[in-house]
Amino acid sequence: MALLQIAEPGMSSAPHQHRLAVGIDLGTTNSLVATVRHGLPQAIADEEGRVLLPSVVRFLADGTSEVGHAALAHQALDPRNTIVSVKRFMGRGLRDVAHVENLTYDFVDSTQGMVQLRTVAGVKSPVEVSAQILGTLGRRAEAALGGALIGAVVTVPAYFDDAQRQATRDAARLAGLNVFRLLNEPTAAALAYGLDHAAEGVYAVYDLGGGTFDVSVLRLSRGVFEVLATGGDTALGGDDFDHRVYCWILEQASLSLLGPEDMRLLTSLARTAKEALSSRPNAAIQARLAGGAWVNLTLGADTFFGLTQHLVQKTIDSARRTLKDAGLAPSEVKGVVLVGGATRMLHVRKAVAELFGKPGLTDLDPDQVVALGAAVQANLLAGNRAPGDDWLLLDVIPLSLGLETMGGLVERVIPRNSTIPVARAQEFTTFKDGQSAMSIHVVQGERELVPDCRSLARFELRGIPPMAAGAARVRVSFQVDADGLLSVTAREMISGVEAAVIVRPSYGLSDQEVTRMLAESIDKARDDQQLRALREAQVDGRRLLETTRSALANDADLLEPAERAAIDAALGALSAVVEGEDVESIRNANVDLSRATEEFAARRMNRSIRGALAGSRIDDVLAG
Amino acid sequence: MSTPIPDHFALFGLEPRFGLDGDQLTRAYRTVQAHVHPDRFAAAGAAEQRAALQWATLANEAYQVLSSPVRRAAYLCEQRGVPVAGEGGRSIPPDFLMLQMQWRQGLEELRRHPDSRRLDELRQEAASHCRRELANLESKLDQEHDFAGAADGVRRLMFIEKFIKELEATGDDERAAPAT
Numbered sequence: 001m002a003l004l005q006i007a008e009p010g011m012s013s014a015p016h017q018h019r020l021a022v023g024i025d026l027g028t029t030n031s032l033v034a035t036v037r038h039g040l041p042q043a044i045a046d047e048e049g050r051v052l053l054p055s056v057v058r059f060l061a062d063g064t065s066e067v068g069h070a071a072l073a074h075q076a077l078d079p080r081n082t083i084v085s086v087k088r089f090m091g092r093g094l095r096d097v098a099h100v101e102n103l104t105y106d107f108v109d110s111t112q113g114m115v116q117l118r119t120v121a122g123v124k125s126p127v128e129v130s131a132q133i134l135g136t137l138g139r140r141a142e143a144a145l146g147g148a149l150i151g152a153v154v155t156v157p158a159y160f161d162d163a164q165r166q167a168t169r170d171a172a173r174l175a176g177l178n179v180f181r182l183l184n185e186p187t188a189a190a191l192a193y194g195l196d197h198a199a200e201g202v203y204a205v206y207d208l209g210g211g212t213f214d215v216s217v218l219r220l221s222r223g224v225f226e227v228l229a230t231g232g233d234t235a236l237g238g239d240d241f242d243h244r245v246y247c248w249i250l251e252q253a254s255l256s257l258l259g260p261e262d263m264r265l266l267t268s269l270a271r272t273a274k275e276a277l278s279s280r281p282n283a284a285i286q287a288r289l290a291g292g293a294w295v296n297l298t299l300g301a302d303t304f305f306g307l308t309q310h311l312v313q314k315t316i317d318s319a320r321r322t323l324k325d326a327g328l329a330p331s332e333v334k335g336v337v338l339v340g341g342a343t344r345m346l347h348v349r350k351a352v353a354e355l356f357g358k359p360g361l362t363d364l365d366p367d368q369v370v371a372l373g374a375a376v377q378a379n380l381l382a383g384n385r386a387p388g389d390d391w392l393l394l395d396v397i398p399l400s401l402g403l404e405t406m407g408g409l410v411e412r413v414i415p416r417n418s419t420i421p422v423a424r425a426q427e428f429t430t431f432k433d434g435q436s437a438m439s440i441h442v443v444q445g446e447r448e449l450v451p452d453c454r455s456l457a458r459f460e461l462r463g464i465p466p467m468a469a470g471a472a473r474v475r476v477s478f479q480v481d482a483d484g485l486l487s488v489t490a491r492e493m494i495s496g497v498e499a500a501v502i503v504r505p506s507y508g509l510s511d512q513e514v515t516r517m518l519a520e521s522i523d524k525a526r527d528d529q530q531l532r533a534l535r536e537a538q539v540d541g542r543r544l545l546e547t548t549r550s551a552l553a554n555d556a557d558l559l560e561p562a563e564r565a566a567i568d569a570a571l572g573a574l575s576a577v578v579e580g581e582d583v584e585s586i587r588n589a590n591v592d593l594s595r596a597t598e599e600f601a602a603r604r605m606n607r608s609i610r611g612a613l614a615g616s617r618i619d620d621v622l623a624g
Numbered sequence: 625m626s627t628p629i630p631d632h633f634a635l636f637g638l639e640p641r642f643g644l645d646g647d648q649l650t651r652a653y654r655t656v657q658a659h660v661h662p663d664r665f666a667a668a669g670a671a672e673q674r675a676a677l678q679w680a681t682l683a684n685e686a687y688q689v690l691s692s693p694v695r696r697a698a699y700l701c702e703q704r705g706v707p708v709a710g711e712g713g714r715s716i717p718p719d720f721l722m723l724q725m726q727w728r729q730g731l732e733e734l735r736r737h738p739d740s741r742r743l744d745e746l747r748q749e750a751a752s753h754c755r756r757e758l759a760n761l762e763s764k765l766d767q768e769h770d771f772a773g774a775a776d777g778v779r780r781l782m783f784i785e786k787f788i789k790e791l792e793a794t795g796d797d798e799r800a801a802p803a804t
Contacts, residue, residue, distance in 0.1 A: 381666035
């Protein structure tokens with residue numbers, strides 16, 4: 001593949017061995033892990049040859065758990081402790097969850113924070129449930145690849161908001177994975193498709209999964225994958241089609257007040273019927289319920305399409321809006337890549353073909369394409385890329401970010417579809433004489449009024465010195481990183497008083513909760529964890545030494561003697577401890593060396609840009 | 625010593641001019657991102673990751689500003705100490721005020737009584753004003769170096785662009801209305 005031709009940034013010139021990295025698609029219904037082997041992305045199967053891991057976790061009384069097929073097999077028998085479609089709860093409060101009356105869980109009664117589930121093994125957060133799935137896939141990969149993973153790319157729906165992204169990142173952390181990047185699912189699919197077909201031009205990705213819908217429009221041009229616009233609905237997916245069929249069954253069979261076992265049974269029959277209708281005109285639904293009643297129904301394809309056409313229409317409206325955001329007409333799209341098992345439904349395919357005037361592209365397995373894309377990106381991020389095999393992803397934030405202002409109005413700070421990373425600042429002032437604090441409420445969404453948007457975080461800037469109303473100048477800065485995660489700082493410009501938060505969303509976990517969960521999981525395998533922590537610190541330390549030395553060899557002329565001396569001192573300190581056994585001192589020395597080289601790194605980046613724009617390789621610039 | 629942050633033009637190795645080759649800008653932007661994007665440093669140390677985040681953020685901001693003629697012109701004015709927003713603005717010439725009022729009335733009229741031919745006329749009129757203002761900006765900024773005059777032009781262009789957006793939205797409402 002001849003793609004983007006760029007020079008090595010020169011940051012890690014030392015040769016290195018192949019580093020084990022994976023892409024993980026953490027799906028609503030199924031999850032899977034993939035890696036690049038012999039230059040090609042491929043899914044990793046379990047011991048029995050199965051690639052898809054059902055995203056189902058069953059908690060047992062002895063504190064252990066079953067994940068995947070085993071848990072799935074028990075869902076109708078043990079519905080309270082068997083958690084399915086947990087992705088729908090990530091970063092969500094109880095009142096956000098659709099069809100809560102049809103769910104068989106024992107929700108912890110709380111109006112604040114993320115949904116919590118009471119199981120026989122204790123109260124579980126969706127983050128912990130997802131961590132079980134991620135951990136299972138991580139171990140599967142390590143077993144198959146024969147070594148420890150250096151990092152993973154975990155995919156999220158493009159339309160996930162900040163709370164949902166944070167929750168996913170926390171889950172991966174809890175599972176012991178080093179997350180290189182959260183990657184948007186449609187972008188991952190476009191990457192897999194684009195590389196596989198050497199595609200150029202404007203493409204759309206229509207991704208209808210088990211619980212989420214995304215549509216992204218990208219421009220593919222000489223190795224650059226640029227997302228132009230993204231849209232979707234994080235509470236719309238195949239599950240909703242199942243639910244419509246489930247309701248139809250209840251109505252047709254005149255059933256009401258089912259127990260949790262029967263609810264699960266009929267939901268899974270509804271899903272089977274839906275799947276059958278992708279290749280047959282009719283589907284039989286037969287079951288014997290717990291009370292002895294029989295269900296015996298036939299669902300015709302036309303009936304099914306009629307029951308669910310409004311759901312399909314929602315996705316089409318969303319795709320239309322996204323095209324408009326991208327400033328494109330449907331006919332300007334060269335191809336539409338179909339992703340997600342739910343795109344097998346015939347009326348979905350038909351509606352997509354009608355909108356774009358061409359049938360969707362399905363030659364890559366819609367269940368695997370996201371994980372394959374994530375795997376190639378993980379391989380690149382791990383530093384395994386082959387010469388000439390290179391690309392750049394430019395992604396966007398899906399939803400606007402803003403602040404609450406007087407009267408409950410939203411002041412937009414960063415508009416949706418801004419390319420990330422992005423930073424923006426806005427200035428506010430006090431409205432009372434002598435006002436000493438200002439409360440800052442960060443929201444995400446497109447609506448004008450605060451209650452119609454999602455509340456991400458609240459914090460206070462305190463200690464503003466007494467000034468007349470309107471005299472203080474409070475500058476609130478937003479920074480969204482390459483994972484699409486937001487951090488916010490506020491600073492009073494006259495006095496210099498400052499407050500900063502990494503946004504811990506209102507619906508997220510507090511740092512204490514994450515620490516507690518980590519501690520609990522460490523308790524179970526303390527020695528193992530400690531050894532792992534030591535190895536990680538050592539790997540980080542060695543890499544830092546290597547890159548710093550190579551940076552000094554290339555660019556030492558950018559440093560004043562005093563700066564050079566400070567770096568040398570930190571370098572010496574780290575090399576003195578890196579092969580020892582003391583995790584803390586290695587970590588501290590890592591941090592010190594990182595800090596000492598921060599300014600150096602910025603200058604080197606500036607030099608590398610200058611060299612690149614001058615149209616010459618960095619080495620040439622240095623030689624000249 | 626600390627690294628001076630390059631201005632938006634210098635970051636992409638471009639002359640600080642209003643007249644700009646869009647393809648060259650896009651090429652330079654991509655080259656810069658290819659060197660500084662955080663994805664390049666995912667496995668690097670914390671210092672490099674922080675520097676990458678800052679440089680990539682800067683490149684995105686600069687590209688956004690330079691890609692938009694009105695923002696590019698405003699940026700050039702501000703670089704020369706002539707702010708476009710706020711009280712610094714001079715009074716709006718009466719003939720432009722007249723035009724604004726006429727357009728507003730025309731838009732109100734269209735909202736009450738949709739008329740696709742009239743809408744098209746208004747669109748073309750706005751588009752031609754837009755072209756004229758852009759040509760004016762180029763000569764004010766690149767030839768005459770009249771930054772105060774350019775700032776006035778930027779304010780007019782901002783109004784025209786906003787108006788064009790409203791016209792588009794009006795057209796959409798019309799198309800979205802159910803056919804009865």
